[in-house]
Structures are given as C-alpha cells and as structure tokens.
Amino acid sequence: MIGDTPQADIAGANRAGWKSILVETGNYQSRTASEYGSHVLKGDTNPDYIVKNVDEAIDLIMDIEKI
Secondary structure, three states, X not given: OEEOOHHHHHHHHHHHOOOOEEEOOHHHHHOOHHHHOOOOOOHHXXXXXXXXXXXXXXXXXXXXXXX
C-alpha cells in the first residue's frame, strides 16, 4: 500500500497485514507533525518504508520484487 495519510492509508495497510509505504507528498506534506500529533510514526501508523514521492515508491517496490 502506498499512501500519504498515516492514520488511514498506513494504518489500514498495517491492519490488513500488507507492507506500507508512506510518501512525503500530498496530504502528509501539507500537514505539520503537530497536526498529526505524536502518534505519526508509532503503533499502527508506523510505515514499513518512507519515501519522498510515488516515483520512489515504485522504484522501491521494483527493487523489493527484483523487477
């Protein structure tokens, strides 16, 4: 799962047992850490990977899958 919202995208992927990738663009970029609170990268909102953008996420997936 690739997403930009820790509380929705990342938490949902983690609960489903999927690998999660947080992109530092879009919704995540437009909010400050204080808006997200101290739980941003804790518990079920903690992503498996953090990348700058979707292009980096795709490159990461291709590396992991050896494509």
